[in-house]
Amino acid sequence: MRGLMMAGALAATALAAALPAAAQSGQSCFRVTDWYGWKAPDDHTVYLNVGGNRIFRLDMAGACPLLTLGSSRIVSIDRGGSGLVCSPLDLDLHVSQGGGISTGCSVNGMSELTPDQIAALPKHLRP
DSSP: OHHHHHHHHHHHHHHHHHSOHHHHTTOOOEEGGGEEEEEEEETTEEEEEETTTEEEEEEESSOOGGGGSTTEEEEEEESTTOOEEOSGGGEEEEEEETTSOEEEEOEEEEEEOOHHHHHHSOGGGOO
C-alpha cells in the first residue's frame, strides 16, 4: 500500500514538473488542438474560440494589419511545439493572407473571458 502511495506521489510530481509554471499556478490554459475559430475586431486584438465554449482574448504588442483582412488566416499559434498555451510566451502567432507568406505578430497579453464578457461581445465578434 505504501508503495502505491509513493508511486502516486511521484507521478503527480512528474506531471506538475511537465506543465508550464502558468498552468501550475491556476492560470487559464488551452491546448492548440482545442482552438478552432477566431475573430479580430481590429489589428491589435484577436478572440480565439477554444473548445466551443471558451473564448480567449489576445492583445498584440503592435499593429498586425493582416488580422483585419477578410481573406487572412492564422497559420500557427504554438511556440515550442508543446501544444499547451498558458501565456503570451507560449504563442508564436503567424497570419497569412490567401495562403501567401505569413507575418509574425507579437502577443503581449492573453486572458480568458468570463461568461458575462462573452455574452457582452457583439455577435459579429464572437469566434
